[in-house]
């Protein structure tokens with residue numbers, strides 16, 4: 001088969017909608033007779049609402065109702081009714097359930113009014129008296145009380161291998177480190193929002209910001225005791241999410257509650273400040289003890305993580321699994337414990353666990369490479385793992401060596417003088433650092449439907465999401481490629497619960513899962529079309545076998561002789577004016593079980609550190625990625641670039657600062673919570689190395705949403721060490737830590 | 740209940756000139772230009788990313804200058820020429836900056852994009868950006884959480900070149 005569309009750099013098919021403002025995000029469905037809800041947030045971190053006086057708010061002309069725990073209707077309120085597809089083990093937060101306050105900025109009331117301004121004004125008039133209780137938000141103070149959860153949300157730490165303690169004690173080189181990663185908030189540019197549209201028959205249509213409409217639908221149906229058929233959830237565009245939209249957030253619940261009670265349509269959009277009132281990347285401290293022989297060959301790795309969670313749910317992520325994936329070592333012990341605090345439950349945030357764990361691991365290995373006097377790339381080659389030792393399975397493919405080679409060459413790594421502080425330019429110290437990383441390349445079950453209409457136009461659909469990842473474009477390419485159609489004849493639909501089921505859009509598995517389903521559905525259409533083509537009068541394909549034809553340029557032709565062809569529209573005429581319709585449920589092939597599928601990356605960074613001011617500028621980043629077959633080099637590059645920008649944020653800027661006197665993240669806006677801006681970003685280069693993988697999924701493609709971030713922050717921190725001779729072990733590396 | 744209501748600012752007639760068309764609205768004076776566009780005129784192309792002048796998602800052009808529409812009241816913008824992202828394409832043909840955003844893949848989720856586009860046009864009008872560093876600095880009021888900066892800079896460079904050859 002000739003690949004006409006797969007692998008071609010293609011501009012986004014939804015690009016025009018996005019640059020003209022036509023693309024509609026959750027809060028932008030302005031249905032007639034819409035009302036507005038504004039959330040009142042708790043001022044305390046723990047305690048009880050003694051009283052809540054809504055009379056002043058209710059007196060305002062135009063305020064329709066104020067919903068609180070006192071007047072909310074009694075639905076079925078069990079824990080399991082509030083669990084969603086991404087819930088960690090525990091008892092999920094239930095909005096307006098009770099007077100108890102579990103975390104700062106907990107939503108305690110929703111003011112609904114005829115206009116946004118009136119709702120906001122009404123919210124300012126709600127008077128709350130609290131009974132404050134003692135609270136625990138101090139991570140450091142509670143770290144020694146960390147516990148092993150009854151059940152992990154993530155992969156449980158693997159059993160120890162070999163004799164890690166003894167091997168460490170016997171090792172010629174030993175290193176023990178402690179690295180800390182702060183809490184971070186996703187902060188997609190679009191705040192979380194829902195519009196619950198009250199339909200005449202009592203059904204609801206909900207526009208929600210979510211990374212998988214099925215999750216919102218199931219959540220609402222359960223929490224409000226409704227049939228799924230009574231709730232349709234739609235989400236055609238998502239203004240970024242990075243994990244924040246994996247779980248339905250409280251604005252959804254509140255909008256639906258208000259719409260049902262008022263029998264009106266209700267829009268609720270959180271404020272930027274309220275975007276700091278739910279899930280975040282958990283603060284995590286990691287302790288590593290690594291032993292190696294004189295020459296740098298690893299002999300023992302112990303990696304222990306202590307990570308923040310809430311008091312009501314046990315959130316965990318894969319922080320400590322990475323040594324077993326990235327380094328060959330026979331003696332390994334990995335553990336992950338939780339520190340329960342009075343905060344909202346943490347939530348998967350772009351490369352959850354990987355970002356955190358690989359940062360500590362890669363900085364520690366840089367320290368060790370220095371101790372051994374071995375070049376960091378050389379060190380990684382020396383300890384290269386040929387299998388995922390946690391699962392004892394070979395990789396489905398791993399072209400990481402090629403990443404080192406191409407990345408180093410592009411960067412000019414061979415010219416590096418390993419001596420810290422050896423490169424200078426005026427008052428700037430220059431540093432070069434590197435790190436590598438990995439991310440899972442999983443395939444999940446997914447369904448897709450393909451409809452080829454008599455005029456030759458193809459519509460493919462699945463209830464997945466496009467959070468900026470390029471799903472619309474990539475799925476269109478896969479479908480067009482499979483059936484040999486021009487892109488403009490193919491439409492891909494997503495983000496609607498009326499479409500075939502798909503997994504949550506996250507974990508870098510969408511191309512792999514939904515893409516495979518799209519391909520399978522289109523393959524079925526292919527087979528049908530071929531049969532129809534054979535029925536055409538005097539068909540030149542009458543005696544051909546299916547394996548002998550190809551689909552290109554709207555034609556089905558013999559591979560050996562392109563002149564023997566039937567056009568798709570001619571074949572369709574044999575279908576009696578009907579469309580061809582195929583829906584498939586696809587799942588990973590059994591053979592995948594025997595392999596460990598991962599993407600890999602190697603990143604090389606140059607920083608300039610102002611010796612007098614301690615300011616760090618990341619002047620150059622080169623990332624080489626092994627991600628299987630790249631479906632769309634244009635959008636793929638953008639995804640990796642985005643990951644690199646996030647890496648800068650992680651390394652140098654992002655930190656949600658907890659004020660332990662108030663139990664609240666104090667810098668809860670975009671002025672004080674710093675994310676990278678244009679001026680923080682300089683030269684960035686992305687290399688995709690060739691990687692063939694016929695195990696990972698039928699497309700040979702791996703997801704790229706997360707591999708771009710994981711190795712960037714440690715490479716920056718390692719470069720800062722090379723520049724300054726200072727090893728900063730607590731992120732972000734702000735200037736005060738360098739002076 | 741009516742009697743207890745605190746005095747509310749009375750609505751008044753506000754005349755706005757948006758994308759070349761005259762719009763007359765009955766607005767409470769505390770309505771921001773951003774909310775007037777999004778909630779009263781259904782011009783949702785202009786985005787809300789913070790409502791506090793901290794992100795640039797709400798950038799529009801007023802008499803050719805880029806401003807944060809969340810930081811101004813609608814009634815203060817009467818008698819001015821307001822351009823939003825919806826007003827840039829002419830007869831179905833994209834503004835060159837819009838087209839360049841597509842060509843360079845200068846966005847991912849697209850939520851910051853209308854603000855970025857207006858900001859690029861405003862930046863060119865200002866005529867202050869001379870170097871690459873100028874561009875990066877002068878575009879730093881528009882946050883892109885998806886991290887499309889490298890490609891956005893390409894768009895600006897192209898737009899500046901175009902304005903020079905004009």
Ligand code: FES
Pocket residue numbers: 786787788789790791792793794795796797798807808809810
């Ligand atoms: S919404 Fe106006 S600057 Fe953010």
Ligand code: FES
Pocket residue numbers: 189239240468845846847848849850851852882883884885886887
């Ligand atoms: S494209 Fe998503 S925030 Fe810029």
